[in-house]
Amino acid sequence: MRISKFRVGIVVSMILFSILFTNVVNLLSTDAFTPVKDAKGNYIKMTDTPENLIWFLQISDLHISIFRDPLRITEFKEFCQYTLNAIKPRVVLASGDLTDAKTKDSIGSEQFEGEWKHYRDIVNETRAFEKTLWLDIRGNHDNFNVIDQNSRHNFFTNYSVQGKEHPRSYMYQIKQGDNLYSFIGVDACLEPGPRRPFNFVGMLDDLEVTEINSLIKKAEATPNNYTVWFGHFPTSCILTPGPESIRDLIGKHKQGLVYVCGHLHTLGGLIPKMYTLQKAGFLELEVGDWKDNRMYRVMAIDHGLLSFSDVRHREWPVILITNPKHALFLNHAKENLDTIRNSTHIRILAFSLADIDTVKVRIDSGPWVKCKYVNGPLYVASWSPGFYSSGLHKVEAYVKDVEGRIKSESQPFSLDGTSLAFGILSRIALMMDASSMFKTVFFSMLVLLVAPLFVIRYLHYSVTAGNMVKPRMGRSCWSRWLRKIWILTTIDRAFWPIALYPLYLSFGPWSIGHLVEDHIGVIFAWGIFVNGTFLPGSFTYNYGFLQLITFQLPLTLILANIADHRFQELMLKPAKKMSVKSKLCLHVPFFIVFSLQMTMAYLFWLAYGTLAFLLGPLRTWSLILAGVLYYQLLNLPERCIKKAADVWHTSSNANTLNAVAGEKVN
Template sequence: MRITVFTIGIFISMILLAIFITYVINLLSTSSGASEDYNKTNINITDSPDHLLWFLQVSDIHISIFKDPNRITEFKEFCDLTVGAIKPSVVLASGDLTDAKTKDGIGSEQFEAEWRYYRDILKETRIKDKTLWLDIRGNHDNFNVADLSSKQNFFTNYSIQGKLHPKSYMYQIKKRNVLYTFMGIDACLEPGPKRPFNFIGMLDDVEINEINSLIDKTELGPNNYTVFFGHFPTSCIVTTSNDKVRDILGRHKQGIVYVCGHLHKLGGLIPKMYTLQKAGFLELELGDWMDNRVYRLMAIDHGFFSFKDIQHRDWPVFLVTNPKEALFINPSKENLEAIRNSTHIRILAFSLSMIDFVKVKINDGEWINCKRIKGPLFAAPWNPKNYLRGFHNIEVYVKDIDGRIKSDNQIFALDGTPLSFGILSKLALMTDATLIFKVFFFGTLILTTVPAFAIRYVHLLVADGKLVKPKIRKSLCFSWFRKFWIMSTVDRIFWPIVIYPIYLAIGPWTVGYLVENHVGTIFAWGIFVHGAFLPGAFTYAYGFLQLVSFHIPLLFVTANTVYFRFQEVTKKIGKKQSIKKLICRHLPFSVIFLMQVIMAYLFWLAYGSLAFLLGPLRTWSLVLAGILYYQSLRLPEKCIRRAAEVWYVPSNINITESSIELSTIQKTN
């Protein structure tokens, strides 16, 4: 029987592993499902300044009245000097304009003073006279906001676009015969809960219809281009319809890129978070302004989209637009033949003072001086026929009249030789975060319940003589297996400890003021508040952390304590112990309990006293842990009998009939 159970377990594990590997291989494949040859330019790429548009993006500014005042002063410098020097046609401010966190960094609410800073900076730097500033909300801009009409929705009154465009919208710029469309995707929750349950964005049916309507209004044409921008990566957006956000954006044949923020480089784990979605558009997450002070320079040059992420105050700034960097070539939207037939290398160069000179070098060739064409555009003649095969390196050297120097290089390929994006970037941008959170939560839930029920069932079979008692082996795994087995026979311990994780998947976690003055209820599968239902997303991640940081350690501590009590009863071990042994015995539970107290306190700071008192997730779990630990320390002898029928081994120390029924024990052994 043990072999059968093991075999079944291995078989199920192999199936799950095969499904996961298939999913990852399909995810990481580079093939695009988008239709080809629709938006590919046939314009000759020369040294002409036509068919060129450059623009900027800044994200996750997090203006705060409590932390890092330099965040504000340097943002003002960006709006004044950087925008003034680059003179972009458009600046995309892709959400989290303000921080909206309380002084302790735990609670969340909208602070009007932060929004005043944002408005005043844009006003004082005369940003409207310099560029078209397109801002959109992020989840921090939506913390504790009941709806668009709420007084807490300061985005409406203090942003540039909020009054006319409170949610998704688009702007179009026409230069000669080329139409550039910038379409903002607002996926903020409505209502917007306090943190942390505002991490995942959502597009409901109304907003999806609005986005589709905006797409329908764009003019189709071979020289028209659409840039999507928003705060949330597509991996962090759920939809209430069957249409996924990537499908919606991918159906727009003119859409070439979606730029976003939100993930803050995942704390530095993925500093360059880029990918080409299977729907046929690039997705580029921009690192935050808050800590990293980065912004993005982008250009559409003769139909080719190029970009570069730049550190604030790092001058000069330049961007090679032809030949385009190999990694970001989009074969479904861009025609490599146009580069192969081009006559000039094209570079945009900017600085706080006039550019003195720009020169380029390909591979190990000679340096070539570039000629200023118009504004920031520099060009140098070249013969692409010399570079038709494989990868090649283009190096650029820029100097301004004040002596600032910058050089960099990039790889290009004219034969379509592909480069691959990093696996971590693909996983961050191409997966479904909500699905991953669900898998982790329910996988951990199964791990903490199914084996417990299986062990209990096996015990019943052994006790009834239908299975042979396991042989005692000296190994760590078998030792813990025996401890969990003994714990599974104690009803007053077993049922609470297996029902708790099941309850987390079904029952309410807390009831409290989730949005402004509106009482709501949080479940793993969703949030009810202000007459709305928000499907479960980050709640699953929160539940997973609860299981991993609290319930699983509690399982091990309780099993170990029950086993120790079993030893006390069956072998009459003395209860007197040294202080050192007492500390070692009770320290693990003390650490778990203290950590949960801290988490409950943080939850109270985030959602208030009502949520703290009516909180099975955090507060009530402390009561559960205390009761279970107390019970396991003082289990009466009658609770040990069922385990002793299987696991009691007679020794020199006899057990009285009042302690354990010897006849039953001897019959079993």
């Protein structure tokens, strides 16, 4: 009977895992596209002329701070002065987190006017807005502790380039030749904007979705239009209340080529190239941060083909090969491969602080061919695409300026649709739903912590009622810990608090305090109430998961060990004297976990203030709970272990208890 149930459990687990795996693979798949042409089946003939070409820049996560790393400010001024002069972009997209908004201790968060003045002064002093169209938008740091757009702390309105005219989402259009280029900025900042850390995921409310839909209609009303979407949050970190997600909004816009963003900072260097092709039919490209990595992006739309290169500040020359386009980023749903197949020239954009001396190119292992200068940064070399009609090939460009700086770049290309795969980590970071993931890991850990306690308690009652054979435990590590947890679940004064507290975290308030400016709010796992507004839970679940894994899980194991120790003390009379090593093993783990939780409670106090600290079941009250349970189990009266003794203090188990006790003493 036991084997049958075990097999059934294995089969059910395999089915559930298969369903989950299939859904994840389906979500991350980017192979759902087939090559398409425009409505007339035409393409723009690509030759050696500068027509149908535009280039622009993106910079993100400046984190201008008055407390740390002044080079962020100094080198940002260099970017606005020298980089813009050398590249001469038509547009600069500054995609959020323009300021750091963190207190001197890096824990609290609020808006500092001095940081915004640095940003404004640099843009003004370098006359960046005269050199290019400067399109900036808010990030979550620019929205820390801002109750609404009319708040005195909303410095974006007064100190940014676009803030006064466009406080949230907006669109700019540029007419160049026969083409219209639209740039749609998506502001997904929360309103109100809580202090960190509960401001990590953005949201588009109904009004913002309506506004974005109106921008799409305006963009689609014009033929020969190419649209670039930009914002701070990746689509994986944007909630929408209605049926349309941010990916649906971008994907339904037929002329939208790409969504560029920041926010994730390459995940601390784990994913330095965070790119993917969304199933809705557009590229999503996260640029590395300026804060620590000093990265920016050069982008171009050349005859309808989008190309880009991520560049580190002060690295020159800068090279961008626009034809043939990089095979990984060719979007068959939005770009016509015939444009490359029927082109007459390889096209390269070359930039440097000094004049360009030499530009040459080669394909695969062929000879180097010197490129001809056309205009601006454009260099070309004639080629015969028919020689490379099948499979993957490599194009390599070499650039040297008159001051001797040298740079080379290479990229794969394909003329028959042969595709490359994006990295799995990039696809997970940009294609998953962060809020759903946070919620899943929270509830999974919750079940993992609580369910075994109730199952073992049920097994205990089954044994004592005679419905189940008493377990035979060996001396393995697994058997020891099962016995310890079993004993803990029989002690009512310990079982109910340790089992119900994590359940409480799933529905009860975590803290009450000043969450935004001087407004009192309430934090739940499932959302935040402040200033009459409800912000759905997202990063709160991740915060709760960290509480469960760093506090609840180790505390449960520690209390189980203490309960087992007290059980042995009371059952083995007279109790054997413990060695110093055994005492350390018994008490030190608790004080480590308790100290860690005290540190987290202190950080929470710095972030949200005294009221949130005092009215904080998540952090502060959990310390009281842990201390009380620790004291009670160490001084547990004999009557409280009677239930455990009914199973474990028998003649068949006495030897095991003695052996374990002997090992602890030794």
